Amino acid sequence: ASEQFIERRNELGLVNRTAVLISVLADLENLSRGRAFVGSATSWMSRLVWLAAIGEQAVIPPFFLVDQPFNTLWFTVLKK
Numbered sequence: 001a002s003e004q005f006i007e008r009r010n011e012l013g014l015v016n017r018t019a020v021l022i023s024v025l026a027d028l029e030n031l032s033r034g035r036a037f038v039g040s041a042t043s044w045m046s047r048l049v050w051l052a053a054i055g056e057q058a059v060i061p062p063f064f065l066v067d068q069p070f071n072t073l074w075f076t077v078l079k080k
Helices: 006-011 017-031 044-057
Strands: 037-039 063-065
Touching (some): 017 044, 037 044
16 A cells, blocks of 8 residues: 555656646645634644635634644644
8 A cells, every 4th residue: 555655656657746736736726714623633734724724714713633642733742
């Protein structure tokens, strides 16, 4: 299954980077207009979409992170 990951396909030269960038930008534009946000704190794309939504709408939309509490969105918790 790992051979299907985009990172592996990119190493093999099988990824059209222009198409990927256009797709990411289109997703970002569309998702930034959402009325609510459900995402992952560990995903940089989720973080970017959430910040774009705040910038686009000038308010913090209702949100839910499926994997982390909000306070770990930007900070790493140090374990003793």
